[in-house]
Every structure is written in structure tokens, then in C-alpha cells.
Amino acid sequence: RAIRLTDYRPPAYQVETVELRFELDPANTRVHCRMTVSRNPACKVQGHELNLYGKDVELVRLSVDGIERDKNTWVIDDETLTLSGMPERAVVEIETLIHPDSNTALEGLYVSSGMFCTQCEAEGFRRITWFPDRPDVMARYTTTLVAEKTNYPVLLSNGNPIKRGELDDGRHWATWEDPFPKPSYLFALVAGDLACIEGDFTTRSGRKVDIRIYVEHENRHKCEHAMDSIKQAMRWDEETFGREYDLDIFMIVAVNDFNMGAMENKGLNIFNSSCVLASPETATDADYYNIQSIIGHEYFHNWSGNRVTCRDWFQLSLKEGFTVYRDQEFSADLNSHPVKRINDVNILRAHQFAQDASPMAHPVRPDSYIEISNFYTVTVYNKGAEVVRMIRTLLGAETFRQGCDLYFERHDGQAVTTDDFVAAMEDASGIDLTRFKRWYSQAGTPVIDVEDHYDPQQQRYQLTLRQHCPATPGQADKKPFHIPLLTALLSGDGSPLPLQLEGTSDSMAPQHEMLLELFDQEQRFTFTGVAERPTPSLLRGFTAPVRLAIHRDEQTLAFLLANDSDPFNRWDAGQTLAVNVLLKLVDASQKQQTLDIDATVIEAFRATLNDPRLDMALIVQALSLPSEAYLADQSESVDVDAIHAARMYFRKTLAEQLYDDFARRYQALQSDAPYRFDANDMAQRSLKNLCLSWMMETEKQQARELCVQQFEQSSNMTDTLAALSTLAQHDFPEREKALEDFYTQWKDDPQVVEKWFAIQAGSRLPETLQRVTALLEHPAFTLKNPNKVRALIGRFCQGNPVRFHAADGRGYRFLADRVLELDSMNPQIAARLVSALSRWKRYDPTRQHHMTQQLERILSHEPLSRDVFEIVSKSLDAS
Numbered sequence: 001r002a003i004r005l006t007d008y009r010p011p012a013y014q015v016e017t018v019e020l021r022f023e024l025d026p027a028n029t030r031v032h033c034r035m036t037v038s039r040n041p042a043c044k045v046q047g048h049e050l051n052l053y054g055k056d057v058e059l060v061r062l063s064v065d066g067i068e069r070d071k072n073t074w075v076i077d078d079e080t081l082t083l084s085g086m087p088e089r090a091v092v093e094i095e096t097l098i099h100p101d102s103n104t105a106l107e108g109l110y111v112s113s114g115m116f117c118t119q120c121e122a123e124g125f126r127r128i129t130w131f132p133d134r135p136d137v138m139a140r141y142t143t144t145l146v147a148e149k150t151n152y153p154v155l156l157s158n159g160n161p162i163k164r165g166e167l168d169d170g171r172h173w174a175t176w177e178d179p180f181p182k183p184s185y186l187f188a189l190v191a192g193d194l195a196c197i198e199g200d201f202t203t204r205s206g207r208k209v210d211i212r213i214y215v216e217h218e219n220r221h222k223c224e225h226a227m228d229s230i231k232q233a234m235r236w237d238e239e240t241f242g243r244e245y246d247l248d249i250f251m252i253v254a255v256n257d258f259n260m261g262a263m264e265n266k267g268l269n270i271f272n273s274s275c276v277l278a279s280p281e282t283a284t285d286a287d288y289y290n291i292q293s294i295i296g297h298e299y300f301h302n303w304s305g306n307r308v309t310c311r312d313w314f315q316l317s318l319k320e321g322f323t324v325y326r327d328q329e330f331s332a333d334l335n336s337h338p339v340k341r342i343n344d345v346n347i348l349r350a351h352q353f354a355q356d357a358s359p360m361a362h363p364v365r366p367d368s369y370i371e372i373s374n375f376y377t378v379t380v381y382n383k384g385a386e387v388v389r390m391i392r393t394l395l396g397a398e399t400f401r402q403g404c405d406l407y408f409e410r411h412d413g414q415a416v417t418t419d420d421f422v423a424a425m426e427d428a429s430g431i432d433l434t435r436f437k438r439w440y441s442q443a444g445t446p447v448i449d450v451e452d453h454y455d456p457q458q459q460r461y462q463l464t465l466r467q468h469c470p471a472t473p474g475q476a477d478k479k480p481f482h483i484p485l486l487t488a489l490l491s492g493d494g495s496p497l498p499l500q501l502e503g504t505s506d507s508m509a510p511q512h513e514m515l516l517e518l519f520d521q522e523q524r525f526t527f528t529g530v531a532e533r534p535t536p537s538l539l540r541g542f543t544a545p546v547r548l549a550i551h552r553d554e555q556t557l558a559f560l561l562a563n564d565s566d567p568f569n570r571w572d573a574g575q576t577l578a579v580n581v582l583l584k585l586v587d588a589s590q591k592q593q594t595l596d597i598d599a600t601v602i603e604a605f606r607a608t609l610n611d612p613r614l615d616m617a618l619i620v621q622a623l624s625l626p627s628e629a630y631l632a633d634q635s636e637s638v639d640v641d642a643i644h645a646a647r648m649y650f651r652k653t654l655a656e657q658l659y660d661d662f663a664r665r666y667q668a669l670q671s672d673a674p675y676r677f678d679a680n681d682m683a684q685r686s687l688k689n690l691c692l693s694w695m696m697e698t699e700k701q702q703a704r705e706l707c708v709q710q711f712e713q714s715s716n717m718t719d720t721l722a723a724l725s726t727l728a729q730h731d732f733p734e735r736e737k738a739l740e741d742f743y744t745q746w747k748d749d750p751q752v753v754e755k756w757f758a759i760q761a762g763s764r765l766p767e768t769l770q771r772v773t774a775l776l777e778h779p780a781f782t783l784k785n786p787n788k789v790r791a792l793i794g795r796f797c798q799g800n801p802v803r804f805h806a807a808d809g810r811g812y813r814f815l816a817d818r819v820l821e822l823d824s825m826n827p828q829i830a831a832r833l834v835s836a837l838s839r840w841k842r843y844d845p846t847r848q849h850h851m852t853q854q855l856e857r858i859l860s861h862e863p864l865s866r867d868v869f870e871i872v873s874k875s876l877d878a879s
Ligand code: ARG
Pocket: 121, 122, 123, 260, 262, 263, 264, 297, 298, 320, 373, 376
């Protein structure tokens, strides 16, 4: 059942042009597809077979060169239809019937809030018509949509609109033409009654691009931020990567029912409503930030993904890793580099490192899969972005840019591989990346052991670095990785020392930061002329996705927290310090000893909170404790209760000790300026709200009153939601009233209602599972809407470890029940949820038993989707 990279063969036939005609009707849509196919010269095997893929489509008629083919001239096996005896060139015509209104998988053509829309990546086009639905088949598309006029006044597809007209039965039609060859996964159509918000952008070569955002009428006031973000993204890609937009029109459509965040269909990006709509009253700073970055991401795909696409789905990171790297740089340039880096590393450590250590571990370029939808992962996306970032670090910014230019120029219009990407980087730089490519093929997070030695007589300082990488499924032994480590040596006053590596000639200008490249299993770096014993600052800016195994005492960490000139490492030292303290508390809590925190730790926090030189956004990062998930990852075996208890104790103790400091800062940060999405205002709000949540840990009357006051009086969702989520963590009478009032006020706004579900599902209060179960019956909840599922069930199972992992297993049973309900409806969403059980081995025997019991229960269910089967069977294989 598994598909393997080594089985790749070029297609026997290419498609030159596709003409599609859709007669749109919710119950029965007729699709007419006419394509010109020709033998692929790149396909070496002699064969005149055309392979088409289809799923849940009714084949009405099929003809080749105008001659209707009989059923016995083709073979259907599962999702494949093989037409044999094909001529060198032919016109193939296929008519199919599909049923958008009963399509709950949200793949292919479906109906959402009364509008037609599509999601074709990765293999959704085969739910529309029989087609060579694979990314290395690129064709030019012309699409005609026919639909009833009053319900569907807006008819959209890829490319440029070329013709439209009316029929005399109340229907109208529109034809779109996309001049760029593309794979079928980038096809899209939309039809509905939508408001259109218009803007424009003139590219640097003078092309005037019309920008259109289509949304439901009641949301037309929520598009300003998206419009600004599109223009920012267009300008940024020109300035940073020299990439210009290539059509006369760029469209975004907001859709309520969507499996993922958004999709980069050529010229017609389709977005989950929650990733595009925003107003100060209904969206938080985090939403604004997210929208800007996702709009950037999808827009950047126009080059990294669309103009140059993937040969097969094993190459997914070719477009996703690269595009995530691009969107990360975009957000960093528009906001703050250190804050963005910290956030990205937090995601990587809490989720990607965990995936690398799980039964679902896979390389950035996987070598096999059962269902490709399961590989839209933090490994392919976020670790993939780290791999691109390492190439940038190794080549330097300028050469990296030349490598990108070469890649785009060389492969424009082609479907290529990650090897092609690396080859362009090698050719542009002259650097050999052979060993570096192991980052694409080997899974797992490398661990780097560090040993150092200082010789005061010789003034020599020696760093010994050793790497090893834990085994992952199918990969017991790993070869060494090529790891770039940006390094500095700090003197006693915190300033970086000039660096001179033994055996290299004196450089004119002394370097204070050096890129050490670790290729081998073990390497030694000797620095000369080192006048005092330095404190090493390693992996500055997190130049590689690795774990540093370096023993540092609390004094050294506190020194780095106060002095490191690299903002990332300064933050990281604080986190490590907090992890160490927390893990000691975990240990004490397991041994039922009394818990206690050293005064120096508390004073370090106080100093950070009150440091007038520190950027407010960085104070927030420094005072945010490592998550329970990250602490779990750092433990031998996970004790959810002890981790929760330790973290709670830390929060409560610190809150008591620093109450006055928090309260002072909270008051000083009040402002009644109107909401603006701007780095400084955001930092101010987040520090203020961080103070509030710490103050609330004391449960003091004053804190409660301030919290309720902020909840009732704030005019922006950031502050309202901050107050409400804090209230939701405490069993006060104010809590229920606030939750009720909030729902009453916002019940007509789906995005806000999702926040309301998520806050309740994330509450650490002991009754949370009962609450979540009751909310399944709430009129605003439906399993059919992925955002609601993510908000309520996803948040509970993936964002509330202490309640989800209840020792009696009821959290697991709850999850398995939902997975089985969802599996026949929307397998992609079911599979995402079930992965919450895949790391069962990390828990105690009782929990292991409860978890595997539910996994086995799911596995024995018939029928079971490929998606869920893959996750569950691989999870159980690990036993
Ligand atoms: N290419 C989209 C993006 O990253 C995501 C598409 C996800 N599709 C899927 N079947 N999981 O922007």
C-alpha cells in the first residue's frame, strides 16, 4: 500500500492543453474535460498507455479523437484508469458527474456556506474528473463555469477572465484562461454570491495588477489588513528575491470550511476565513500576524511552487520548506527578527523535535507514504525551512540570492526535485553540498555534545564537538550531518572576544562571530590568543535544527541571560535556566518532596521584567515559561501531572513574589489609543496581558477586578480575549458570566465563536472534558466544520496535556470516539487528530495501555480511511 520514491517513473503522456466546462449544481455537477495529450519523450519505456486517476466520480462518457470508447477498452483498478492503444497525440474527452453538496472531505469540488469552491492539493483534482493527476504533468488550462445567476453571480477560476455571457434559462457563464502551464493541484474554481474588495499594485516593471478579495457580504469590512498584506508581500518579493507577479489579476477568496490554512492556486488563492478576515474588534494581534504571514506564504508560492513546481509529492518540501523560509523572512523584516526567530524555534522544538522522536518521524524528503495528506507536517514545512536557512547561512546572503535566481531561471516552467534545488545552490556558490543533502534524506534531530578546554598558559581554547542522531523508523544508523554553528566566545564582561582559529592566517579585521562547520562525527576547534577563560555562545540565532547537549550551571546561564549579545541566545539561556528549574521541580514533585525555587532565579526574572533597555517583545518572550509540551520533550518519560504541578507551582510562586512589579507594569502599559497593528503597540499589549495573567495566578481580589474590568471595557479582541482566557483558567464565579456574555455578544461571528470554544477546551480546570463533551451538542458546534473541530477537539487533545492525558484514559476514549465519527466524513481532519495518540510510548504503563487500546479500537474499525490507517498502524508498529 505504500508509495515509494524509488518507484518514480516519468509519465508516458504529457498534457498540453485542458479545456474544462463545469455545469455547476450542488447535487449534480457535470464536468466536461477536453485535453490534448502527447507521448512524453522523457519516458523511456515504449508504451502507449495513458494513466488517469479518479475518485468518487461518475464516468459518463470517454472519447479519444472524437471516437467514443467502450468500457472494455480500459481497465479500472482502484483509483487508476488505464487507456491502452493510445496514438502519439490525441484529444481525449471525458464527461463526469460529481456531487459537491455531499462532499464532506473538502477535497475536490465542494459547497461551503452556499458557494462552490475547490481544494485540489495534493490529489483532489481526481475527485473532479479522471485526469493524469500528478504534479509532473503540467498543462495550460481554459475553464468555463456555468451556473445559476442569482445564487452564483461571481464565477472565478485561474488566470485571466476572457469571456462571459448569459444563457436564456437563468444561468450565466464565464471563461478563464491561465497562460502558465501548471499541475492539476493548482487548479481552482469558485462560484457564489460574494462581495469584492478591490485594490491594485504596480510591479516594478510597470505591470498594473488588479487585486481582488472575495468574501461573504457581511465580512467586507474585514479585508483591509489582508489587502495591505498582499501589497506588502508583492513589494517584499520584488525587493528581496527579485520576483515579480506575472498575471494581470490576483485574487483571494475566503471560505469557511477548509481543511488547512490556505492554498496557493495560480492567481486564485483560496483561504480559510480565519486566515484572512480581521477587524480590531474580532481579531487578535496573533491573528493579524498570522494573516500577514499566510498571505505572504501563499503569494510567495507563485514562484516557489507554481512557476517552479514539484516533480512528485516526495519533493513537497521543495516548495513548502522554501516558501516557509520565505514567509519567515517576510514576517521578520516587517516586524522583528529576534521575536520571529524565537517563535519559530519554539514551534520547531515543541512539535518538530517531538515528531522526529515519534513513530511518524520522516525525513524532510520522505521516501515512502501511504497517504500524502499525512505528510503536510512540521518536518516537511518547518524543518524544511531550517534546511533552506542553513544553506543561506553556509552560502552567505548574497550568494544564496544568486542561487535562488539561478534556480528560478533554470527551472521556470518545470517540475523538479530538492536535488535540483541544491544543485542550483552548489553551482551558484561552488560549495559542495553532497554531505549537506543528508538533511533531506535522514530523519531525526541530531544531538551535539560539547566539551571545552582552556589552557591559560598557551592562551588556547579548545571546543570539541561530537554529533549523533537517534534512530528513527527504518533508519537505524545515520551518517554525520553537515551542521553550521554560529559561535562567539564571551569575555567576563559579556563582550565577544576576537576569534582566531589555529592554523588559519590572521585576518585583517578580527571576527567576533564565526561559523563553525561540523561535517564529521567529531571535530575539534582550537582558538588561539584567548586571554581569559571565555563563556561559549554556541548556535547563535539557532543556525541548525539540533539539540545542544552542553552542561551549563545556573550561574553560566544567568550570565548569558544577562549578557549574551545575540538576542536569540540570550532568550535561550533564560529558557534553559527555566527548564532546569522546572525539571528539578518535576523531580521533587514525583518524590513528593516540598517544592522550592532559588531566590536568584526569582531575582533574574524580576530583573528581566524591569530591564528598561530590553525590548518589550523580548521581555514577553523571556518571561514566557517553556510549554508543558516542551518540558515533556525534555523528560526521559513524561509525567504529565508532575510537569503540570511543577509549572503551576513556578507560576504561583513567581506571581506572589513579583506581584507588585507585575501590577506596576500592568498599570503603566494601559493605553486608550485606537487599535493599530504595529510592532510597538503589539509588544505593549502582549507585555500588559502577560502581566495580567501572572497577577491572576495569585487569585488576589485586585487582579480579579482588573481582569473583569479589562474584559468588559476593552475595545479590541486582543485585550478582551487575553482577559477571558485568563479568567477561563480560574474557578471564579466571574468566569461563567464572562463566557456567557462573550458568546451572546459574538454568536454570529464564526471566527470569534471558534475562540470561545478553544478557550474552554484549553482550560486547566478539572471539569474541562465534561465541558468539552457538552459543547459537542452546542448549536454552534458541528463536526463538519474543520475550524470548529480544531477549536474544540483539537485544542483539548493537542493543547491541554494535563486534561487530555487523564490517568483513567477518558481523554483517549473521547478522542477515539471523535476520530471514528469523523473518519468517514473528513479523513484528513480525523488523521490530524489521531496523531495525538502516536507518542504513547513516552507515558507510564497505565496510560500506554489506555492509549494503545484506543489505537487498536480505531484500527479494527471498518471501513477505515487510508489517512487514519497510516497514522494508527505506524503508531502501533512502534511497540
Ligand atoms: N499548499 C498549501 C500551503 O501550504 C497547503 C495545502 C494542503 N493540502 C493538503 N491536502 N493537506 O500553503
